[in-house]
Amino acid sequence: MVGFLVSEAFRDLRRAGRVALSAILLITLALAALGAFWIVTSNLGHAVARWRDRVRIVVYLRHEPDAAALASLMARVKAVPGVAGTTYVSRADALASLKRVLGKDASVVDQIGQNPLSASIELTPSADASTPEAAREMLARLGAMPEVEEVAGSADWVERLSEWQRLLGMIGLGVGGILGLAAILTVTTATTLVLHARRHETEIMRLVGAPEIAVRMPLLLQGMIQGLLGALLAVAVLTVAYRLAAPHLEPLMSLTLGLGEFSFLPPAGLAALIGAGTLLGALGGWLARAGR
Amino acid sequence: MIELQGVWKTFSVGPVRVHALSDVSFRISRGEFVILTGTSGAGKTTLLRVLYGAERPTEGEVEVLGRDVPSLGRSEVAALRRSLGVVFQDAKLLPARTVYDNIAFVLRALGTPRSQITARVFDALRKVGLSSRAQAYPAQLSQGEAQRAALARAIVRKPPILLADEPTGNLDEGMATEIHDVIKDIWTSGTTVILATHQAGLAAVLKRRTLVLERGRLIKDQG
Ligand SMILES: Nc1ncnc2c1ncn2[C@@H]1O[C@H](COP(=O)(O)OP(=O)(O)O)[C@@H](O)[C@H]1O
Numbered sequence: 001m002v003g004f005l006v007s008e009a010f011r012d013l014r015r016a017g018r019v020a021l022s023a024i025l026l027i028t029l030a031l032a033a034l035g036a037f038w039i040v041t042s043n044l045g046h047a048v049a050r051w052r053d054r055v056r057i058v059v060y061l062r063h064e065p066d067a068a069a070l071a072s073l074m075a076r077v078k079a080v081p082g083v084a085g086t087t088y089v090s091r092a093d094a095l096a097s098l099k100r101v102l103g104k105d106a107s108v109v110d111q112i113g114q115n116p117l118s119a120s121i122e123l124t125p126s127a128d129a130s131t132p133e134a135a136r137e138m139l140a141r142l143g144a145m146p147e148v149e150e151v152a153g154s155a156d157w158v159e160r161l162s163e164w165q166r167l168l169g170m171i172g173l174g175v176g177g178i179l180g181l182a183a184i185l186t187v188t189t190a191t192t193l194v195l196h197a198r199r200h201e202t203e204i205m206r207l208v209g210a211p212e213i214a215v216r217m218p219l220l221l222q223g224m225i226q227g228l229l230g231a232l233l234a235v236a237v238l239t240v241a242y243r244l245a246a247p248h249l250e251p252l253m254s255l256t257l258g259l260g261e262f263s264f265l266p267p268a269g270l271a272a273l274i275g276a277g278t279l280l281g282a283l284g285g286w287l288a289r290a291g292r
Numbered sequence: 293m294i295e296l297q298g299v300w301k302t303f304s305v306g307p308v309r310v311h312a313l314s315d316v317s318f319r320i321s322r323g324e325f326v327i328l329t330g331t332s333g334a335g336k337t338t339l340l341r342v343l344y345g346a347e348r349p350t351e352g353e354v355e356v357l358g359r360d361v362p363s364l365g366r367s368e369v370a371a372l373r374r375s376l377g378v379v380f381q382d383a384k385l386l387p388a389r390t391v392y393d394n395i396a397f398v399l400r401a402l403g404t405p406r407s408q409i410t411a412r413v414f415d416a417l418r419k420v421g422l423s424s425r426a427q428a429y430p431a432q433l434s435q436g437e438a439q440r441a442a443l444a445r446a447i448v449r450k451p452p453i454l455l456a457d458e459p460t461g462n463l464d465e466g467m468a469t470e471i472h473d474v475i476k477d478i479w480t481s482g483t484t485v486i487l488a489t490h491q492a493g494l495a496a497v498l499k500r501r502t503l504v505l506e507r508g509r510l511i512k513d514q515g
């Protein structure tokens with residue numbers, strides 16, 4: 001029975017001919033676009049995550065606070081939206097780390113006599129501060145605290161990058177969505193043609209009392225096959241494009257974003273694309289059927 | 293085996309109501325050969341459609357093979373039809389498939405095991421005398437051959453009842469006689485047959501029980 005249903009589905013697909021072919025190509029386009037944007041945004045996402053970890057904002061203090069003042073200051077700093085991690089660096093700590101950096105020349109520092117360094121707080125921004133507005137707001141709040149002398153470092157460009165990532169993600173979804181819709185409509189058209197071409201088979205099946213599933217399944221299956229073929233083609237297109245483009249993109253990526261490798265979709269992502277294609281096709285097939 | 297009791301079928305076309313069947317009652321036993329006749333528009337096709345569940349009577353009782361047909365749901369109608377063979381004036385063969393594939397199509401759609409298909413298709417083709425044309429396409433068949441293929445498809449599952457709606461309407465006299473001989477053979481092997489025809493002469497020739505319809509009424513039941 002399964003063999004019969006599948007062979008009928010393929011026969012229908014051949015009969016839908018050029019329309020089925022355009023449906024398959026549209027699904028390919030939709031999923032390839034979706035996949036390409038997905039690859040780009042996930043790589044940007046990696047870059048953003050890596051840079052966000054590395055970004056340090058240093059808040060220099062006017063005076064070294066005493067223990068009580070420090071506790072209250074730290075509490076207020078931590079309360080600023082967008083602040084993830086805080087590390088207090090006292091003047092002595094700062095001097096010690098300076099000495100460590102200077103190594104054998106550390107004696108230079110001793111000759112100064114008095115410690116010239118300020119106490120500071122090192123911050124790591126959180127993902128909350130990922131919009132430029134939020135980052136700016138965070139920096140302004142920190143700068144406005146009376147104890148603060150100066151705020152150094154800015155997460156602005158990382159945040160802009162993450163902004164880009166999200167924008168590209170939206171565009172990808174939009175383009176993929178529109179193409180996906182066109183694909184569904186084309187599958188529906190192809191299936192409607194199949195429905196017409198198949199009317200004699202349907203009539204005979206009903207007449208001899210074939211179970212409803214045998215009557216309807218080929219239609220759904222041919223839609224799913226269109227979707228599956230389109231998705232497999234899209235995966236092939238993406239793979240080839242990646243193989244060709246990655247060697248050229250990687251140097252660029254490492255230069256601009258410090259990202260060593262330009263990664264492809266994970267197996268789960270590819271499986272999701274193939275599943276989405278099959279679902280698109282099934283939906284198209286089902287919509288045509290529901291129309292009667 | 294088949295029993296109708298006070299069956300009415302009324303079609304409404306706009307404001308006009310047509311009584312395709314008016315208070316029709318009869319009973320057909322297992323193994324009978326019944327000719328259903330009457331002029332065009334008398335209600336023969338409607339009556340057969342009521343029997344295989346394609347038309348629900350407006351009123352009355354219809355029992356086929358122990359089933360109360362008007363009350364059957366979609367899947368139960370399908371189950372009933374698996375016990376009925378139906379042929380029409382038009383052979384309704386699938387043009388892109390050979391005679392063999394047309395008949396195998398039915399078996400495959402009904403889930404017959406692959407290993408049995410070839411034997412059963414050829415068995416059916418032998419009964420209608422069409423074994424040599426198994427690989428021909430419908431367009432290559434004469435009308436008589438096409439009707440034989442349709443008969444083979446109708447009996448391939450050995451249904452207890454064969455319904456034939458004007459099966460020789462398209463055929464010249466010689467071919468019609470051949471088809472009637474094939475239908476008689478099918479009947480002889482134990483199948484109950486109802487043959488609808490508007491050719492009144494045929495009823496006389498076949499010498500079987502004849503039901504005569506006139507404007508939806510059963511006006512004669514003889515033989
Ligand atoms: N689906 C339908 N809608 C309206 N009228 C119908 C329909 N089917 C049959 N009729 C009418 O019912 C009557 C009987 O038709 P039919 O059963 O086809 O007669 P026959 O087969 O004896 O020629 C005719 O008057 C026909 O016009």
Ligand SMILES: [Mg+2]
Binds near residue numbers: 336337338457458
């Ligand atoms: Mg008729």
